[in-house]
Amino acid sequence: MLLQLKNIFKWVNSGGQRIFLLKDINLEVAEGEFISVMGPSGSGKSTLLNVIGMLDTFDEGEYNFLDESVHTLKEKHRSNLYKEYIGFVFQSYHLLDDLTVQENLEMPLLYKKFKGSERKAMVADMLDRFNIVGKKDLFPAQLSGGQQQLVGVARALIANPKLILADEPTGNLNSQQSEEIMELFKKLNQEEGVTIIQVTHSEKNAAYGSRIINLLDGRKV
């Protein structure tokens, strides 16, 4: 068992009313799963992903990640946990414009306090694996959307996370580019056993996963 959500509630108070973003979510994710989260806009997909990624808190319920109870952990401990085990991929890539491809890849390693030589080796390995060695000195603005997302995925993977959280990773890409990214996810999942949870609107992309979770108004359906 990689993670387990039990009766998770999240709400905001607006004008004296309690609006639920997540309502009684129960979810178990085993290692090696590839899950697609689907649902209309505002159904709570991204909120759920943020809660799993520990970027957002919840108001009620229990969350266990690798036998640690996340809801009782202190902020610092929590960030150590996701730093070590989780990689994020975003719809709009979120590469840092001021850094080159190589430097973008290196950044997570800096925060994880890897040594300079180790970092170099890991970055070189990643560039090689994703076939982007020739682009290592370019800035994100000089790349196409697909290439940027490729770098985004590489960055998420570089520190060997157990779990990849991808929030509409292909939302900004054309169909050919999205296919490439989805193939990449599939390969990572099957060949390297990386657990993936993706949020998507597309039935086609969702089909890459082993399980689909549908949300509506913060509730699993």
Next chain:
Amino acid sequence: MIKNYLKIAWRNLIRNRSFSFLNILGLSIGLAMTTLIVLWVNYELGFDRFHEKIDRLYEVNNQYEIEGEIWTWNSTPKPMAPTIKKDYPEIEKVSRYFYDNSYLFAWNDQKIKATGTMVDPDFLDMFSFPLIQGDVNSVLNDVNSVVITESFSEKLFGNQDPIGKMVKIDNRDIFKVTGILKDVPPNTHFSFEFLIPWSYLTQQGWDDKNWGNNSVATYVLLKENTDIDTFSNKIVSLRENYDKDTPDIKTLLYPYSKTYLYGEFENGVEMGGRIELIRMFGFIAIIILIIACINFMNLSTARSEKRSKEVGVRKVLGAPRKSLIGQFVGESVLITFISATFAIILVLLLLPSFNNLVERPLSLNMASIGFWMVAIGVTIFTGLLAGSYPALYLSGFKPSSVLRGTFKKVDAMVTPRKVLVILQFSVAIVLITASLIITQQLHKVQNRQLAYAKNNLIYSSLEGDMEKNYDLIKTELLESGAFTSVTKTNSPITESWSNTWGFEWEGKNGQDKTIIHRLISDDGVVNTMGLELIEGRDFDLQKYPTDSTAAILNQSALELMGFEDPIGKKIKDNGIDWHIIGVIKDFVYNSPFQKIEPMVIEGAKGWFNVIHMRMNPEVNTAQNLAVAERIFNKYNPEYPFNYEFVDAAYAKKFNDQRTTGKLANIFTLLTIFISCLGLFGLASYVAENRIKEIGVRKVLGASVGTITGLLSKDFLKLVFVSILIAIPVSWYFMSNWLEEFAFRIDISWWVYLISGGLTLIVAFVTVSFQAIKAARANPIKSLRTE
């Protein structure tokens, strides 16, 4: 990690050129101005500090209560010093300092005037004016010995060895040069070029044992470990045993180290002095630096939308908040270091003109480690100050909100950024108001009715044979046609060198000790000076030989004495009965900033120091002066002809205030400039952030005008609040400042109208520049930015 930060910081700098430019420009100017002020403050605070025995040196002061008011002054009777030395074992050394005077030095054919005075032999042992040649214990032992400074020695003797040379001083006695002093540094309030032993004064019969004649400075050096409080209590009643007429004048010891910066007393209480000016400018230095830092804070936080993504990504990738704070602070320190480099260049460029303005030899001591330590320390401090708030603000973003694009700036009623803008502009308005008021006050005093004609009037000091040949000189001056009127007096018309509370007149209240000033004059004083007679007549010794004991009163003196019909009335001074022959309008002498005090012009039975000459306005000045020089050289050949224009002497009285005014103007302009840099940057970011809103409004039919108004309105509101804050603050400070002057303006409401209006206009122009640019942009482009 640090490398990574620096890289990001540097690329950020390059990428956002306009942002970097605004920041670096603002910070450079701020740092440069602060450095200049700090250099000046440091110099002023270091005044007279170089004396090794400074902690034990005291100036002897007197304190006396007159008419319920306590007066404190620092000139003492000549017998004071020997008495102190004799009576108090706590004293190690004493020295008197006769007032500085200009004397003619003659050696071979060289004749040069130099400033100096007589001191007791211990003087050089008390104060640290080191001798290059000569023995400190003996140089002033012999009556006819003189010690001169290095540069004066060069002027007089050239490269020759000065020791043992015989010089004639003031055409009177021969002195032997016994010592050479290092030049007196500019940061001491002494400024002599030579010293003569006190014994010479005694030999000439100029010394006296009169306790009523307070005319010389007395300094004492206490023995080590003397408790100053105990000793002060002991010495306070010194005069009781010696001063028969005024035994109740108190004798006080004032630390010599405080004489330059403090030393002003009001009603017996120390009231500061120059230190107030220093504090004021020190305060301004800090304010300018803070304003420059505020720019940085505002521009950085305004850019937060741009950098929020970076913060989010870094956090998601595992950056702890600490490291983000470090990164942002690092960036601001980097910017500050770049600015500091420019600031140092700016300071080096501006220093000569600044030195000119403040009349001080300030310099950047780039060779000293201390300078660099302070410079680097200040730079890091400024970087931390400027970077702290943005760093805390930016690093606090939550990745879950900034990365989803739902992140929106909170438009709260009071945000720190608004408060900072208000603070900046409040300071700017206070400074504008202050500049206006200082300028106005100066203008008012400069245009004060002098009640004498200062133009075309020159004066020379009476020296050498001039007194003896005065009648011949006068006759020839008048006959030459170059001068229309000549009068000798005891002091220049711009000053009073003599005063007393000893006048007696019919109906005087015996307790009245109001000070009355004396001007002493021979013939035609009203005519020569261009004074304005109200009644009576001028002195005329040809027609009325008794005019040598006549007197002319000014209006204030007449009011004080209260005569209904003053002409012919007798008043008594110095044992002489003076009969009043005229009354003149109050004319301005001493400080033009103060009220005019009572004055009596006494007739020719007094003493004279100065000769006034009114030039013939029909002839050009150079010719007139040439004539005067020829005549003076004829009758006083030993002395070079020197003269002073009365209007120039009068203008000098404004030097201090004019400098204050100029400094205030400069700092005001720069403060406004820096504040506007910040506003300009802020406006551009706000326009950028609202670009979509502007696009939508334009599509819906808004005109450029309404959009400009919309964008400018928010900023102008802040300036309005600043005006409201600035009015009471500046009113408080400026009425305090004006208190100093008896002759002063009233603060009028339109000063605030001007300063407020000016600030509004400048702010509006700054903001609307950006607003119009944003408003004129094609909405299709801006709407496509999503």
